[in-house]
Amino acid sequence: MTTRGLLIQTLIATVLxxxxxxxxxxxxxxxxxKPMVFFAAVYWGIGRIIGLILAKRSQK
Known part of the structure; x- marks a missing residue:
């Protein structure tokens, strides 16, 4: 997933x-x-970590 896609997904999830x-x-x-900002930060962080793991696996 691209950074733009993750950002849009994070914003939608946070609003919902x-x-x-x-x-x-x-x-x-x-x-x-404040809880919405915390939720968005955690959601973004988890999404980036999962994205990096999947990108590393697909390179092998």
Whole structure:
């Protein structure tokens, strides 16, 4: 997956996660920004690690 694809996927997943937390679990909208940034950073990091592992395997 390209960096652009991972960025788009991360943004979509973060928005859906934040929307779910606000609508389903009644999380206060004023306090959701910090957890959303943390979620996006973790999601991005895991995606990059998996991408690097898969790229290394495909080179062999």
């Amino acid at each position: 996660w934040g929307l779910g937390m606000v609508l389903v679990f009644d999380w206060p909208r004023a306090e959701i920004l």
